[in-house]
Amino acid sequence: MALRQTELRPLGKPVGRKEDPRLIRGKGRYVDDIMLPNMLHLCVVRSPYAHARIRRIDASAALAAPGVKLVLTGEDLAKMNLAWMPTLAGDRQMVLATDKVLFQYQEVAAVVAETRAQAEDAAQLIEVDYEPLPVVVDPFYALTPEAPILRDDKEKKSNLIFHWEAGDREETEAIFREAPVVVKQDVRFPRVHPSPLEPCGCVADYDTARSKLTFYVTSQAPHAHRTVLALVSGLPEHQIHVISPDVGGGFGNKVPVYPGYVCAIVASLKLGVPVKWIETRTENIASTHFARDYHMTAEIAAREDGKVLALRVKTVADHGAFDGAADPSKFPAGLFSIVSGSYDFKAAFVEVDGVHTNKPPGGVAYRCSFRVTEAAYLIERVMDVLAQRLKMDPAELRLRNFIRKEQFPYRSPTGWVYDSGDYEKTLRLALERIDYEELRKEQAERRARGEFMGIGISTFTEVVGAGPGHTFDILGLKMFDSAQIRVHPTGKVIARLGVRHQGQGHETTFAQIIAEELGLSVDDVLIEEGDTDTAPYGLGTYASRSTPTAGGAAALCARRIRQKARKIAAHLLEVGEDDVVWDGTAFSVQGLPGRSVTMKDVAFAAYTNVPEGLEPGLEASYYYDPPNLTFPNGAYIAVVDIDKGTGAVKVRRFLAVDDCGTVINPMIVDGQVHGGLTEGFAIAFMQDIPYDADGNCLAPNWMDYLVPTSLDTPHWETDRTVTPSPHHPIGAKGVGESPNVGSPAAFVNAVVDALSPLGVEHIDMPIYPWKVWSILRAHGVTE
Amino acid sequence: MRTYQGEFTIEKPRSQVWAFVTDPHRMGPCIPDLIELNVESENRFRTLVKVGIGPVRGKFDLTSELTVEEPGRTASLSIRGGGMGSGVDMKAAMELSDTSGGTVLKWRCDTVISGPIASLGGRLIDGEARKITEKVFANLKAALLSAADEDVAEEAPAAEGDESAADEAAAAEAEEGTTAVKDV
Numbered sequence: 001m002a003l004r005q006t007e008l009r010p011l012g013k014p015v016g017r018k019e020d021p022r023l024i025r026g027k028g029r030y031v032d033d034i035m036l037p038n039m040l041h042l043c044v045v046r047s048p049y050a051h052a053r054i055r056r057i058d059a060s061a062a063l064a065a066p067g068v069k070l071v072l073t074g075e076d077l078a079k080m081n082l083a084w085m086p087t088l089a090g091d092r093q094m095v096l097a098t099d100k101v102l103f104q105y106q107e108v109a110a111v112v113a114e115t116r117a118q119a120e121d122a123a124q125l126i127e128v129d130y131e132p133l134p135v136v137v138d139p140f141y142a143l144t145p146e147a148p149i150l151r152d153d154k155e156k157k158s159n160l161i162f163h164w165e166a167g168d169r170e171e172t173e174a175i176f177r178e179a180p181v182v183v184k185q186d187v188r189f190p191r192v193h194p195s196p197l198e199p200c201g202c203v204a205d206y207d208t209a210r211s212k213l214t215f216y217v218t219s220q221a222p223h224a225h226r227t228v229l230a231l232v233s234g235l236p237e238h239q240i241h242v243i244s245p246d247v248g249g250g251f252g253n254k255v256p257v258y259p260g261y262v263c264a265i266v267a268s269l270k271l272g273v274p275v276k277w278i279e280t281r282t283e284n285i286a287s288t289h290f291a292r293d294y295h296m297t298a299e300i301a302a303r304e305d306g307k308v309l310a311l312r313v314k315t316v317a318d319h320g321a322f323d324g325a326a327d328p329s330k331f332p333a334g335l336f337s338i339v340s341g342s343y344d345f346k347a348a349f350v351e352v353d354g355v356h357t358n359k360p361p362g363g364v365a366y367r368c369s370f371r372v373t374e375a376a377y378l379i380e381r382v383m384d385v386l387a388q389r390l391k392m393d394p395a396e397l398r399l400r401n402f403i404r405k406e407q408f409p410y411r412s413p414t415g416w417v418y419d420s421g422d423y424e425k426t427l428r429l430a431l432e433r434i435d436y437e438e439l440r441k442e443q444a445e446r447r448a449r450g451e452f453m454g455i456g457i458s459t460f461t462e463v464v465g466a467g468p469g470h471t472f473d474i475l476g477l478k479m480f481d482s483a484q485i486r487v488h489p490t491g492k493v494i495a496r497l498g499v500r501h502q503g504q505g506h507e508t509t510f511a512q513i514i515a516e517e518l519g520l521s522v523d524d525v526l527i528e529e530g531d532t533d534t535a536p537y538g539l540g541t542y543a544s545r546s547t548p549t550a551g552g553a554a555a556l557c558a559r560r561i562r563q564k565a566r567k568i569a570a571h572l573l574e575v576g577e578d579d580v581v582w583d584g585t586a587f588s589v590q591g592l593p594g595r596s597v598t599m600k601d602v603a604f605a606a607y608t609n610v611p612e613g614l615e616p617g618l619e620a621s622y623y624y625d626p627p628n629l630t631f632p633n634g635a636y637i638a639v640v641d642i643d644k645g646t647g648a649v650k651v652r653r654f655l656a657v658d659d660c661g662t663v664i665n666p667m668i669v670d671g672q673v674h675g676g677l678t679e680g681f682a683i684a685f686m687q688d689i690p691y692d693a694d695g696n697c698l699a700p701n702w703m704d705y706l707v708p709t710s711l712d713t714p715h716w717e718t719d720r721t722v723t724p725s726p727h728h729p730i731g732a733k734g735v736g737e738s739p740n741v742g743s744p745a746a747f748v749n750a751v752v753d754a755l756s757p758l759g760v761e762h763i764d765m766p767i768y769p770w771k772v773w774s775i776l777r778a779h780g781v782t783e
Numbered sequence: 784m785r786t787y788q789g790e791f792t793i794e795k796p797r798s799q800v801w802a803f804v805t806d807p808h809r810m811g812p813c814i815p816d817l818i819e820l821n822v823e824s825e826n827r828f829r830t831l832v833k834v835g836i837g838p839v840r841g842k843f844d845l846t847s848e849l850t851v852e853e854p855g856r857t858a859s860l861s862i863r864g865g866g867m868g869s870g871v872d873m874k875a876a877m878e879l880s881d882t883s884g885g886t887v888l889k890w891r892c893d894t895v896i897s898g899p900i901a902s903l904g905g906r907l908i909d910g911e912a913r914k915i916t917e918k919v920f921a922n923l924k925a926a927l928l929s930a931a932d933e934d935v936a937e938e939a940p941a942a943e944g945d946e947s948a949a950d951e952a953a954a955a956e957a958e959e960g961t962t963a964v965k966d967v
Binding site (some may be wrong): 045046047048049104123130132177211282286692693694695697698699700701713 | 866
């Protein structure tokens with residue numbers, strides 16, 4: 001039940017989402033809702049080939065078509081030095097192809113016309129003469145000497161983008177040489193796509209009179225986009241106004257800058273009128289940045305009693321044609337080295353090779369911190385392989401190997417300093433709530449009857465909230481975040497933050513943090529994000545960083561307000577500042593609780609009755625650079641039943657026990673967990689973007705790339721333990737991504753557990769019914 | 784790339800078969816779902832064809848070029864073009880040889896399909912591409928059989944209804960001698 005928004009001390013309470021009345025009644029304002037006078041529409045012409053030389057582009061027929069105002073090609077952009085643009089990973093990407101294309105659906109030309117239909121019709125008339133080139137689809141083949149070099153524009157003539165290592169190779173090798181037990185497993189995390197309901201799009205509005213560009217865009221990081229646009233276009237940064245209006249889901253997909261944005265801006269600059277570009281579903285899936293696509297091999301060295309000793313991981317990462325991974329600069333494989341997970345390994349060694357192929361660029365953090373889902377899935381999967389090999393219960397194996405709560409702050413073998421956690425407590429709560437022992441008994445009975453029931457456990461640790469500016473930056477921009485709070489004379493507050501929500505509920509949770517700190521109600525606080533002309537600079541919302549960074553900034557900024565308010569309160573109460581105490585809702589005189597003033601009284605006085613020598617007004621800003629990352633964790637348990645005839649997997653129960661530290665709004669946390677579990681479920685059972693040998697994308701739509709509906713989605717059960725972050729201003733850790741990070745392994749572990757009597761040790765995602773059915777058939781279980 | 788191949792025997796002398804397959808006016812109409820045929824020269828013709836695979840429906844503009852490798856014996860036909868943002872690139876090789884009472888026509892076709900038609904067509908594309916390729920040769924056989932022995936050059940295409948019926952029959956017939964090879 002939602003709490004009334006007028007109550008004081010709202011932190012930790014299920015306050016109804018302030019944004020919902022607007023969004024669920026269809027009153028949100030998204031980019032495609034923006035209609036400006038004289039606005040034109042842009043359509044992108046894309047390559048049918050995955051790798052081809054462009055011999056010639058003939059746009060004459062398109063230019064003569066009705067309503068067409070402009071056609072842009074790579075050659076036009078090259079004249080403006082805009083044919084290429086930087087990616088967030090420090091590579092560069094073609095805006096419109098000049099000499100060759102490197103993936104199917106790559107941007108080749110743009111048509112601007114009076115209506116969208118005219119632009120699309122004219123796009124068909126552009127004749128491009130391609131000379132197909134040999135296609136590289138397999139990243140392992142890309143690394144062989146026979147493979148053609150895809151990026152001949154690069155100095156380094158190789159398809160290898162980077163080789164990255166973490167941990168201690170020698171120490172790890174030494175332990176492996178002596179270890180009594182070694183398990184090894186190849187694990188693939190398929191290429192998936194965040195596929196938000198709202199695809200990407202923008203309206204570029206260049207005002208020739210003011211020389212100012214207003215750019216409405218589906219952006220998770222409007223400030224970073226403004227800076228990138230300034231660097232790419234040469235327009236002065238203060239003459240670029242980026243507005244990210246309501247965003248219909250991002251999940252990492254709306255972090256990068258896309259070629260369509262640049263084309264719309266160029267078109268608006270050339271034509272002096274607003275230009276809108278909204279991509280289609282197919283364009284979104286087949287050309288904007290994908291996620292995962294990791295080919296991983298993990299080995300665990302252990303003792304016979306199950307104690308793990310060392311971990312060795314080798315990964316080939318398919319980054320596509322351009323390295324568009326949205327990772328912090330110093331971390332080409334993101335935070336993948338968190339792969340030792342919740343377990344106390346003595347040593348670990350992790351290698352990742354990033355590779356170019358003829359596929360769309362990417363490697364975005366799809367509802368996870370940078371490459372953390374890949375890591376969590378791998379370790380949780382391989383721990384089960386070890387349990388199976390040792391004939392140990394997977395819960396028991398985990399309990400035996402957890403980092404113990406007294407070990408925090410814990411330094412992992414790859415160098416992370418875990419802030420806090422109580423993994424045993426979280427798992428024990430989950431085991432108890434789901435009645436694990438009873439389930440195992442039931443499983444034994446069902447197995448005796450020839451039925452296939454499985455229980456899967458995942459006890460993951462995340463690393464989120466990038467991050468400390470000394471370690472984390474994107475294109476040199478330190479990954480701090482910010483808040484600015486203005487208290488109006490009547491005690492109402494507007495707060496602006498450097499992040500940009502896309503459904504996470506910031507308008508409510510940040511209002512709760514600020515209201516809690518200022519002794520106000522949620523209704524008194526308006527949260528505004530996404531407008532670069534008004535909001536303070538920040539790096540945006542992704543990688544579960546908003547609460548760890550901007551949430552910290554909001555709390556500390558409010559405390560800054562309170563410091564000044566205390567001075568005004570002392571003046572109003574006619575006592576010295578040291579005699580003023582704050583009880584959470586009002587300032588009072590020490591020892592005289594009857595004499596008090598509220599923040600509203602203070603706010604009014606800040607504009608009407610300021611003590612001498614004090615600056616009038618009541619506002620503050622805070623740029624918060626967190627001292628460390630946060631490490632949310634969880635214990636998830638899935639229970640599945642397999643239909644022997646069809647191979648269909650039914651998720652009977654799913655329990656998620658999360659520890660995200662201090663909970664700001666339990667209802668929103670539950671909602672976040674439900675959403676993330678549903679996406680994790682989709683990844684485990686239905687999502688993959690395959691390519692054929694010619695580089696054709698075989699799932700560029702929602703018929704082939706499946707998004708679960710309410711009919712597919714299991715019932716979710718949630719619970720929590722609370723281990724506050726010791727360094728975060730309110731102890732919060734972030735939760736939006738935990739369920740997507742932690743759940744795929746629970747689902748797969750459950751299915752493998754169900755099939756383990758047949759000797760199955762691993763199945764790669766997505767677990768389509770036919771895969772399970774093929775296994776059952778191979779073992780003579782079904783015809 | 785997908786490769787399809789097959790062969791059939793036809794009870795016509797090799798010279799007559801050769802004359803037919805190297806004549807764009809006669810080869811053009813063998814392309815299934817033909818809307819328009821423009822013969823540009825004796826070895827080059829453009830066709831507009833109807834395409835429908837899965838949810839994608841539209842027209843393809845294809846340019847075909849005939850290359851004679853060994854007169855009377857081997858020739859190849861390259862078909863390139865596309866539409867709806869998609870591309871088709873086919874290289875068909877034909878080889879004629881004598882057999883008792885007729886001619887053996889061996890064919891092999893390497894097909895590359897790209898763009899939305901390849902991706903949206905998804906799982907349907909392989910079957911469709913194979914069907915279209917086979918139909919070309921099935922039509923060819925049907926047309927050859929219906930051509931009068933002595934008058935190869937002036938043969939008019941059959942009425943449309945008859946032609947499609949002939950297509951079906953010939954396609955079914957051609958099925959047996961056909962193998963599809965998926966290249967890696």
